[in-house]
Amino acid sequence: MTADVMALLRTELRVERRTGGTLLVLAPYAVAALALVAITTGADLPLLRRLSPGLLWAVVVVLGVLTTMRQGYAEDPTRRDLLHLLGMRPEAVWIARVLAAATLVAALEVVLTVAAVVLLDLAVGDPLLHAAAVPVTALGLAALGVLARDLADGARSGVALVPLVVVPLAVPLALAPVQARAVAEAGGSGWTWIALAALVTTVTVGVGIAAAANLQEVAS
């Protein structure tokens, strides 16, 4: 199964590299969104500095959802059927899709962090905490997004339903890094908050893996 996951992940990322849908389109859009927030807030640097951690992670969640809504290689129903006929387990396909989306969300988070440091004078705080928050939240957002996409697949409202499902459930993922940083700044341990984000991510990935075969069955 690991070989299948890695093969499909490589394909997904190769397609992404060729099309550049996320890093060439969504990342500049995310930076523009962050800049827009700064301008509409009144370009008050001390205020922006105070708001920057929250703004960064709010934009990560909103744009992260868009990233998971992209048309990947295995999103196409025909290709998914083909993978099924080739003997690839639905769980392997699901994990590969999530890992591909998580890689892109993590890249987006790195770009947005740099943008927030430059535009909003964000103080990252403990770099270890931030470095841990990036993959955990990226994986959680990707798992939620891919799961929501599978649920909304073929629905009349289409992928427009995905943000409505993901954003309320992703609140712990946006809250955890901000609170972790605040607690660490106050002299406490922010790792409890990262552990909360990791718990949400683990539960979502677990539910997604459990649902993968069932959802593929009803989709075909």
Next chain:
Amino acid sequence: MTPTARRARTGRDVAAVCVLAIGLVLAVTAPPDRLQGDLQRLMYVHVPAAWTGYLAFVVTAVASVQILRRRPLRQWDTLAEASATVGVLFTALTLATGSIWGRPVWGVWWTWDARLVTTALLLLVYLAYLALRRGIDDPEVRARRSAWLGVIAVVQLPIVHMSVVWWRTLHQPPTVLRPGDPSIDHAMLLALLVNVLAFTLVAWSLLDRRRELGVLRHDRERDAVTIPAGLAVTAPDLGTIDV
């Protein structure tokens, strides 16, 4: 519906109205709060509405698990949908009464309090659940997909309930569902519990009716699938042609 079932439903409706009337009397006659005075009487609507919303979402989750265990769709899917609808109604009522209560007590209609925000998010997720259901025509696909969301969404309930303990909030901590003796006057507690029972009975009646609608829709969808095309298409009546 069989005559026995109809009688049972009528009996439950009458019981709901009677208990609701008793609850109203107790809510009006219970002693006022030492600090908030009569304003606090909103609690007798706000708390039962919240409790009923929670209960309805738990029922949705239980029915969703049954659907995923491949139990009969007609029975469990209609129950999941009906209870989610009732849950959304009562959660919206909770937010509305909370907002009305918050205005004189906190000075604002809405504040960024953990309990308020998590309850609003809970409502949004179940609105998404209902939107998902409306967007899928195939009953089997609709049931299975919404069941997964029903199972995921219920995880929010303990977060909403414990939010007042985990975060510093304006909202008061639990007074009844807490370890030890409830921190509320016993006359007020009685009025509250009677109203909780009344709201539960009202929700049951609403759920029953909503479920009946769901069953009718389910049967219509099943018939639409099973009617052969030859019966659905009939030759037009051209009448007699005079030559």
